[in-house]
Amino acid sequence: xxxxPPTLYKWAGGIDALKKLTDCFYAKVALDPLIGPVFKDMxxxxxxxxxxxxxEVFGGPTDYxxxxxxxxxxxxxxxxxxxxxxxxxxxIGLIQDAAEEVGLANDxxxxxxxxxxxxxxxxIAVETSKGGATVEDGTPMPKWGWGEVGGPYQx
Numbered sequence: 001x002x003x004x005p006p007t008l009y010k011w012a013g014g015i016d017a018l019k020k021l022t023d024c025f026y027a028k029v030a031l032d033p034l035i036g037p038v039f040k041d042m043x044x045x046x047x048x049x050x051x052x053x054x055x056e057v058f059g060g061p062t063d064y065x066x067x068x069x070x071x072x073x074x075x076x077x078x079x080x081x082x083x084x085x086x087x088x089x090x091x092i093g094l095i096q097d098a099a100e101e102v103g104l105a106n107d108x109x110x111x112x113x114x115x116x117x118x119x120x121x122x123x124i125a126v127e128t129s130k131g132g133a134t135v136e137d138g139t140p141m142p143k144w145g146w147g148e149v150g151g152p153y154q155x
Contacts, residue, residue, distance in 0.1 A: 007059030
């Protein structure tokens with residue numbers, strides 16, 4: 001029997017699990033001396049927007065694209081932020097901590113796919129944050145699964 005595996009969205013626990021993750025994560029970010037200042041002006045809806053973005057990327061509902069914006073719009077939030085590798089690594093560490101704290105699925109297959117997406121996405125964020133970077137309209141929304149790769153990224 002060859003069953004189709006569930007989406008990463010479904011395996012993670014759906015939007016409720018992703019909202020718990022982003023709420024916990026951004027609470028940690030707000031207190032962090034390295035990356036907290038980058039997010040000091042974020043609106044109260046930012047964690048929800050990020051949860052919806054991850055949900056869509058992981059095969060869930062298209063709420064982000066339908067109600068909030070495109071992948072290009074999300075990428076533009078990073079323009080001229082001058083993110084560093086140290087900031088990227090802190091972001092990764094804090095979201096891993098939040099995933100553990102909220103009990104996000106922790107089997108090796110899910111966590112491998114989850115971390116692969118975060119590594120890929122945060123590296124694009126760093127590249128996009130450099131002075132002079134641009135983002136073209138029509139940048140497709142990433143779709144992440146159990147083994148797909150997203151790249152190569154072409155700035």
